[in-house]
Amino acid sequence: MIGDRGNSSSDWADSSDDHGGTSDDRGHSNADRDRSGSGREHANENRRNAIEDGGADVGSTVGASIFAWVRDRLETAAALVVVGCFTVAFGPPGALAGITTAIVWYALGVPYALAVGHVLLVVLVAGDFGSGIDVAIVITGFVTLCVVGVGAARASFPEVFVALCAVIGSGAIAWGVSDRSLPIAAAVTLLSLFGASYVLHRYELVALELVPDSNHETTETTPSETEL
Amino acid sequence: MRPTRRSLESGLxxxxxxxxxxxxxxxxxxxxxxxxxAFLVGRQYRFVRAVTGVNDTLTVEQSPTTASVRRDDSIDVTIVASLEPSPLALELSPGLPTGVTVADTTESTADELEFALEPGETRATRTVTVTCPVVGRQPFEPATVTATDGWFTESIPAGSTPTITVEPRGPRTVHVGAGGDRASVVQGRHDSGRTGSGLTPAELREYVPGDTVARIDWNATARLSTPHVREYESETDRPTVLLVDHRDPLGTGPTDETKLDYLRDVALTIVRSARELGDPLALVTVGEEGITERVSLSTEPAQYRRIRTRLFDLEPTAGEPSRSIGPEASSPRSKRERLPSASLVGTASATLRFEPTPASEAVRTLDGGERDAFGRTLRPFYADRRRYRERTDGDPLAAAVRSTLEDRRSSPWLILCTDDASPRELRDAIRIARERDRELLVLLAPTVLFEPGELSDLEAAYESYLAFEEFRRHLDGLDGVTALEVAPDDRIATLLAAGRERRRAAVAEGER
Known part of the structure; x- marks a missing residue:
């Protein structure tokens, strides 16, 4: 089932949007478009046209096609990695948890899969099915899913790097602070993530020149005041 | 950057x-x-990179078909967006000026004007037809591009901001002349042909018995040894009576470009000239049933203002409502084609427009039915506008000329602004003026140049114009009468060009 799904996810939109989930406010998110076959075909056609026009540097070689095919299925592979990690770490109960996580990923997307996977991991650990190393194996699978989910379709280095840094950084903060107090660890983790998000938001405003320049406004108003 | 519902749910x-x-x-x-x-931050970073790329490569052109239009005209605005392939879905909303409205009534809101570029698309074009009901310069706003990847959205302004100039309707270039040749109706200095008291010296002559002693120029007398009298150019003015016909046929023509509008333009020029020269000016307006307004001869500044105001207020006094609807014109010969002018009127292809309610119809409406306080307050204003100063039996134009000239002890210059719809009545009016030895300037609006669709058949239109020109020449040949045509310059040029072409073809045919 998952393999079939992967065959049709080679559009320009991120394949991680293909899992359904909630559409955005405007009603035309990538997820909405991807659910419709015509929209997907249209996007594929556009991409093909762009490549034929020389708009893409991937080219039309066989190697590039294979690369694109593999790249588009990375997220599916990452979900399978999660299933494998669960199975290796916890045996048959872990396999069940892994398959459940994969189903949630397919239906609702990466964030929900990560949430459900962690809850199942807690259940397995609480049921005394595994040890600390088993938890680390499963978390490695989650990190893989997260990183691939961010940059699956484009697989560009900076995006993967940022996601990896965010995971490692926030995980380290959470781990380090949780030895002292779990509430503090939770607060620090959330604040770190909010801070990173806000910095990106401000960076975008500056990059797009959407921040009004106060000096410029002053310069414009000065002559008129002088004239008056 | 705004999070979508999807990313908000993930954050929660x-x-x-x-x-x-x-x-x-x-x-x-x-x-x-x-x-x-971390997943959300990674997606956010990816979105920032993508939207920055879009901002760098996106170009939006908003191009109106013309930079200058007339009020209520429609123009097409083409919006072309192009960019490098992007993973983002874009929605583009044109930055139409606030003073224009979208002509297509099915797209009444700005949201419905948006058009999308799917991920990977590199070019999109949209043409919007807008009407311009507000006169003035209408600058475009930058187009608003909304980019989204399903997790985040951002709106960025982009595109050119051209300006369209909306000009008011009304006569654009007024032709006043004879047979297509231009002539001037504006008065200059008047030659009275007499000498008398004044300021400008005219001649020096010897004293003759009968001259008063006060008129002797003593300097000239001392210099020439014999008594001399200096004559001065006699100061004079030219009393002018402006008689404007605003009966139903004068409403022929496109909206704000009717015969009356063109004649009004010329009449206003005459008023300005009279004011500058200090000439006494009177105004008489003629409706269907008689004289609707009479402003007596005077040189008071307020007088000229009153006459101007009255000219601006003039409307055809048809018993039937409304002279024209929309860009297409009405015709006095086809009243059945007219639509009621009260309140909102519209056609299948035109947007709804408000036309002023004729005073007579308003009074009828206010008289009928239950009269509330608002109606009672409103009625006197309309009733006052409807009133005729003098009602006449028979031909109102001839009666107005007779009435106007009977009261004058002086010899005013009569300027008659009318059309060629009723040649017999016009001849009668001119005859009455000539019987009283008055100089007369007749400004005629040829119906052929105002009828809707008349110029579609240039041959027939030219024939009609020749008939008009023959009539005008007949009037112009009468003693003391000058007859000029008043028409749109572009239309008369078109017609005359067709006439020249026809003559050329006839000559070529004859040579063969």
Whole structure:
């Protein structure tokens, strides 16, 4: 089932949007478009046209096609990695948890899969099915899913790097602070993530020149005041 | 940057898991918060990179078909967006000026004007037809491009901001002349042909018995040894009576470009000239049933203002409502084609427009039915506008000329602004003026140049114009009468060009 799904996810939109989930406010998110076959075909056609026009540097070689095919299925592979990690770490109960996580990923997307996977991991650990190393194996699978989910379709280095840094950084903060107090660890983790998000938001405003320049406004108003 | 509902839900999920981690003392759940948060931050970074790329490569051109239009005209605005292939879905909303409205009534809101570029698309074009009901310069706003990847959205302004100039309707270039040749109706200095008291010296002559002593120029007398009298150019003015016909046929023509509008333009020029020269000016307006307004001869500044105001207020006094609807014109010969002018009127292809309610119809409406306080307050204003100063039996134009000239002890210059719809009545009016030895200037608006669709058949139109020109020449040949045509310059040029072409073809045919 998952393999079939992967065959049709080679559009320009991120394949991680293909899992359904909630559409955005405007009603035309990538997820909405991807659910419709015509929209997907249209996007594929556009991409093909762009490549034929020389708009893409991937080219039309066989190697590039294979690369694109593999790249588009990375997220599916990452979900399978999660299933494998669960199975290796916890045996048959872990396999069940892994398959459940994969189903949630397919239906609702990466964030929900990560949430459900962690809850199942807690259940397995609480049921005394595994040890600390088993938890680390499963978390490695989650990190893989997260990183691939961010940059699956484009697989560009900076995006993967940022996601990896965010995971490692926030995980380290959470781990380090949780030895002292779990509430503090939770607060620090959330604040770190909010801070990173806000910095990106401000960076975008500056990059797009959407921040009004106060000096410029002053310069414009000065002559008129002088004239008056 | 704004998060979509999807990313907000994911963020709330991360916060919820952090709370559960604290509640159940499970640090592993905090790992879920960290990974989900990292996922969102990674997506956000990716969106920032993509939208920055879009901003760098996106070009939007907003191009109106013309930079200058007339009020209520429609123009097409073409919006062309192009960019490098992008993973983002874009929605583009044109930055139409606030003073224009979208002509297509099915697209009444700005949201419906948006058009999309799917991910990977590199070019999109949209043409919007807009009407310009507000006169003035209408600058475009930058187009608004909304980019989204399903997790975040951002709106960025982009595109050119051209300006369209909306000009008011009304006569654009007024032709006043004879047979297509231009002539001037504006008065200059008047030659009275007499000498008398004044300021400008005219001649020096010898004293003759009968001259008063006060008129002797003593300097000239001393210099020439014999008594001399200096004559001065006699100061004079030219009393002018402006008689404007505003009966139903004068309403022929496109909206704000009717015969009356063109004649009004010329009449206003005459008023300005009279004011500058200090000439006494009177105004008489003629409706269907007689004289509707009479402003007596005077040189008071307020007088000229009153006459101007009255000229601006003039409307055809048809018993039937409304002279024209929309860009297409009405015709006095086809009243059945007219639509009621009261309130909102419209056609299948035109937007709804408000036309002023004729005073007579308004009074009828206010008289009928239950009269509330508002109606009682309003009625006197309309009733006052409807009133005729003098009602006449028979031909109102001839009666107005007779009435106007009977009261004058002086010899005013009569300027008659009318059309060629009723040649017999016009001849009668001119005859009455000539019987009283008055100079007369007749400004005629040829119906052929105002009828809607008349110029579609240039041959027939030219024939009609020749008939008009023959009539005008007949009037112009009468003693003391000058007859000029008043028409749109472009239309008469078109017609005369067709006439020249026809003559050329006839000559070529004859040579063969």
């Amino acid at each position: 999920l991360a916060v919820l898991l952090a709370a559960l981690a604290v509640l159940f003392d499970q640090p592993i759940l905090l790992g879920a918060t960290a990974t989900i948060g």
